[in-house]
Amino acid sequence: MTATNQVLVVAEHDHVSIRTATLNTVAAALQCGAEVHVLVAGHEAEGAAKAAAAIAGIARVLHADAPHLANGLAENCAAQVVALATGYSHILFPATSAGKNVAPRVAALLDVAQVSEIVRVVSPDTFQRPIYAGNALVTVQSSDPLKVLTVRVTGFDAVAAEDGAARIDKVEPVADSGLSAFIERVVAKNDRPELGDAQIVVSGGRALGSSEKFAEVLTPLADKLGAALGASRAAVDAGLAPNDWQVGQTGKIVAPQLYVACGISGAIQHLAGMKDSKVIVAINKDPEAPIFSIADYGLHADLFDAVPQLVDAL
Template sequence: MSTTANKTLILAEHDGRSLSEGVYHAVAAAAFWNQPVELLVLGHDANSIAQAAATIQGVSHVIYSDSTAFAHTLAEDAAKLISQLGRDYSVILAAHSAFSRNILPRAAALLDVAMISDVLEIQANKTYVRAVYAGNIYTTVQSSDTLQILTIHSSRFPQAARTQAPAEIDTIAALPATPASRWVSEFRSQSERPPLSSAKVVISGGRSLGSAEHFEQILAPLASKLGAALGATRAAVDAGFAPNDIQVGQTGVTVAPELYIAVGVSGAVQHTYGMKDSKVVVAINQDPDAPIFQVADYGLVGDLFEVVPSLTASIQSQP
């Protein structure tokens, strides 16, 4: 397979209301290649999403596929369309998330090229730095493929700004839907708190909280005071203390807030991989030897059931 143009295509993730913050990081990462950057928006009645994508600085073109099949995008349908478009690009990328890692490997297989995931650094000569073993080892890999397909670790790249001169938007037809799979239903947790992936303050709880009731009773008031998002460790999620969509870690959401407060979190590498890029990390744990203190900027050894309510009471509510 050979490509016909030196262009970059970015798969734009959105929830039907707004673009994911990762899209802005992906556009900034794409500047490395110094070539035109085009955004692919998949959706149904999502004109506002396409228009928002067109205002990202560095985007030269937006391709919008409006189809009922993309009202709830299935990986099979998205990958099939990307594989048809892919021959016109030298790079296809997206922010590393459940959405992109479900679609792009399928597209890579259809295009018969390698898929490089969760890239931390882009280097010359199709070379990339990525982490293995939950971030304990960095590896440098080089691809020989003409077409590069990758996902980037959002927190390692800046955010692209907005522009007053929006890019042109082209609408294209979707391919026939894949009959082998169909969308059945979904459940989304409703919350007035900021989204976990883009919150400036994140408060995460571990299994030490003991129950779903304690998780909410102890952490929610502090989150409300600080205008923070709630996160959880995998152990807390597996124990049923918190929903899966707020899991922070290697198999969950990767965050890099200005302030990360870890409450009753032991500091397993699976979890720290997802939050170690936070600007300031505060750990509260009664075990002075807990590994979380090794990545924390500030640590408090104490009983979380006493410390957190006391901390909450001492903070003025956000206006």
């Protein structure tokens, strides 16, 4: 196997399991080269390394273990990736908050141009990515010997998480850069599916009027459907929903099997975050709302009447 056929995917994990975004990224990596390796950098993350080895299509797992890699500090993670970069033609990251924090550092340290949020691999050196809030696709060809890519996970179907049998190799961890320190992690506890991974999403807009109405009207529907809750930027800016519920160009990019938009007009920046959903249902009392132009099913109605009726029908 020549070096030009080897691709490295930088995994996202919780030290025990691999996050779904990594499976989508592996799908893109398999289209870039003939042999795909996965880097699991962390501390006492043997469980994540074993989970990575089980991913379909993976040939090798590189496991870097050190206390200073435990919390995903971008400076240390980037240094670890760069230390292993020799021999690879592509390095891929999920285009998540963590991936977008590390990838630019890796590209800068390697003195190459990053290609961001690819949604299609045309050939090993040519990729498609969205521009203008997803209203157009641009084809980008990279002449860099090593290509650093972030992958918009909604653009690729996840590979199987359990069909592989890759070997796991321990690699030498880099030294702590000392450039940053982990202070604290505050985790919001939520019994619902993670918004980025959910198969069903119920989202609300500013029309709900208050956080109390948000909970009163949308929560029962989400409970019935087993859905994650989302919100438009306008709803988040108005304090109706927390920041991590925001769907859109400046929030999370989602592509569930079912997306239910309640009282969301359909601003371009919101559509950019959910237009790849398999089935889109829009409920809005404005018949001219842009959301109806992309919805598979549209209901022209007051959400305060329609949503409780829908809950009762379910």
